[in-house]
Amino acid sequence: MISDTPPRIVIGWDLGGANVKATRLCDGEVSDIAQWPCPLWQGLDFLQDVLARARLRWPDCATAEHAVTMTGEMADLFPHRQAGVVALAAAMAEVFGPRVRFYAGAAGWVPHDAVEAAWLQVASANWSATAQLVASRVPDAVLVDIGTTTSDIIPIRAGTVAAHGQDDAGRLASGELVYSGVARTPLCALARRIAFNGVAYNVMNELFATTADVYRLTGELPAEHDPHPPADGGAKTLAATRQRLARMIGMDAREAGNTAWRTFADAWREAQLAELEDNLRRVLEAHAARGGVAGAPLVAAGCGHFLARELAQRVGVPCLTFEKVLRLHSAHALWARVCAPSAAVALLYDAQRDMRECGKPASQPVATGTREGTGEEAVCGS
Known part of the structure; x- marks a missing residue:
């Protein structure tokens, strides 16, 4: 019927x-x-x-x-x-x-x-909101949502969101918010000095390149997650991307081969991962001091979920993706x-x-899961 x-x-x-x-x-x-x-x-x-x-x-x-x-x-x-x-x-x-x-x-x-x-x-x-939803499914966990611009690191204990900070300022102080993402973060924010072909260079503190350039070269950032113009307003080709990275140390892309610039992208990737790992460990240590559960899984979300997976490996915990x-x-x-x-x-x-x-009181947000979707194709953007 x-x-x-x-x-x-x-x-x-x-x-x-x-x-x-x-x-x-x-x-x-x-x-x-x-x-x-x-x-x-x-x-x-x-x-x-x-x-x-x-x-x-x-x-x-x-x-x-x-x-x-x-x-x-x-x-x-x-x-x-x-x-x-x-x-x-x-x-x-x-x-x-x-x-x-x-x-x-x-x-x-x-x-x-x-x-x-x-x-x-x-x-x-x-x-x-994301943490509330996760808490209903995974009582003990750490949500790591890495987006284009920021990263959230949120502890969850006994089905309750156990964040120390409650606003941006408080979470920046606790390490639960890191203004570092996989597309819009200026590379000069990630390191003061960086190595290229075995030589360490001071980094140019100019908006020459962003993390989108790094993950475009590593092949980890799909085009649909990279909607904004590059720092120079130029093309998103690999050649233009290498040129933006080269500017960070006062060079031109033609001064080295493609493999060298890919290795350079990996160095920037490591600099960002090191900062995120430092903040993840800070949150885990503070959470442990308040009775956190050791070995709780990391729940990966955001277009930078690939970094969250690696962070889970570095701290030795399982990794679950948000949709799972x-x-x-x-x-x-x-x-x-x-x-x-x-x-x-x-x-x-x-x-x-x-x-x-159902006639039940519902004055507070209620966390729940979801049934399977309809199977229609989801395309990001119009």
Whole structure:
């Protein structure tokens, strides 16, 4: 029998300062995931364009429920973070109306008219949503979400998110937030001196190259995870990439062979891994001092998940990928890993809604998993 009941659509949004990610649920199942570049520092018009593209991709956006988390309030478009949270919330409410709720961590879900009062809890809470979801499936773990710009290292103990810091500043102090990612990080932030062909060089402190150049040469960064222009606004060919790396030590790419530049990329890769490992060990040591469980698995998420796998090997723990934690095996599995916070807020909100319909109290975010997806193809971007 065919039901006359329309499907329940929930769209989870992660509004970043460089990319917007969205996950669409249909009756509790992941049906599509998308990511669009959105350089917020250049203006809110870019977010409006993304939302227009989302409405074309998902015509039922108008009747869907929307669960939103964000980090874009940090963009220097805004005079301060509160203004950023309020502006981003207003943009979402203007397009989607009263069917929008904003994730505020332990404070639960807030409507648009309550965002300004709860702005501090709404600001940069996407890591909390992902960790809440993981905690429901893996009671003892460390979530490592490495994206284009930042890395989150979040301890989970006894099914509870055990982060020491609760905002960006606190997590930067604890090592749970590292402003280092696999696409947008300037290489001059990773090392003061670096070796090339057996000689150590001072690094040029200029925005000549980013980590996208490194992982483009190593073959670990697919084009769909590399949507922004290079540092020089040039091409993303391997030849142009080698030239940008060469500038970091005052050279031209023609002064050495391709193998030498690939080895140079590996040196930058190691510099980034060393910084991430240092912070992971700092978090693990602090977690152990508070009763953490030794040997807990690392849960890898983000487009830099390949580095998370290596970090797990270095500290001697098992590695699980985010989509396997959710037991998601559809065509959307990889994109769920890359766009983990958007999947998390969609699933958390959907579970909260189920509890309300069952007459149970649901004032706090509820972590849950997901059933297998529909098998539709997920393509990142439009």
